[in-house]
Amino acid sequence: MKHIVKILGLLVTISAIWIGLLQASIVSSSYAWLLPVYLIILLGCYGLFMVGVGLMFFPTCPQESHLLQKDIAEAKDFLKRKGIDVNSD
């Protein structure tokens, strides 16, 4: 099943619930009509929130740069000893 089909299925389910709510008048009519808008706003807020949280806790590794420099020096030294000339650029 293609992913778009799954998404459409989800949308159809949500629409069915929405229409059901409109028909059954469990929620007041004016409010019910706006539910899809609220849902989209909620989705947008969720997305922004996730971006913010992710940015705050973005994993960084400053020490890795130093470790890498050490590894590079070790490798260059080995290669020089073995006569492989790489001419650092």
Place this chain on the structure above:
Amino acid sequence: MEKNMYSIIIPTYNERLNIALVVYLVFKHLREFDFEIIIVDDSSPDGTQDIVKQLQLLYGEERILLRARKKKLGLGTAYCHGLKHASGDFVIIMDADLSHHPKYLPSFIRKQKETEASIVTGTRYVRGGGVHGWNLMRKLTSRGANVLAQTFLWPGVSDLTGSFRLYKKSVLEDVIGSVVSKGYVFQMEMIVRASRKGYHIEEVPITFVDRVYGTSKLGGSEIVEYLKGLIYLIFAT
């Protein structure tokens, strides 16, 4: 216990210095494992192939395979080309520019053995992993792209565009045949298709030191390419 053989495919273009460093580090960290390195060079003008030939003299031609191509042809086809010459039961793909550090190779192998996964993919976005060398803007676009992908694509992995991965050889052969995208969207399509086919995918944290980013910008065209790729994947996988 049967011994597994790991074929490491490294596409190169103008990586004269880096490839020598990568090869040294691979040998340093994979001492207890049986492996071969397949270097797919697209006729680099900087003499990458000369260095590789010197490395072959040092480490042996059975361990370092140079499978060059006549011109710059792209990543996806480089993997296909390397795959044809791979004799291992597992294939590891990684970059030549040291953004993928060979010290993580044992953790990929260990994870695969523990979980019997078909694919082990490196992720930069979990605790234990990380990125160095990205400014706020770059992190923002990366995070935004990731949230979009998780919300709409449900890819099954935390790092979609990563290219540090271990595949069972048969799995790589199966998935690569159905991938059509180019560039980094290729990596996205690989992992999403594998996920859709139901392959067992595990992740290991990796650190990514970006020494290249300072010289190139993540511009509008990359963002457009990503969005197009995402939409394609939603409809085609």
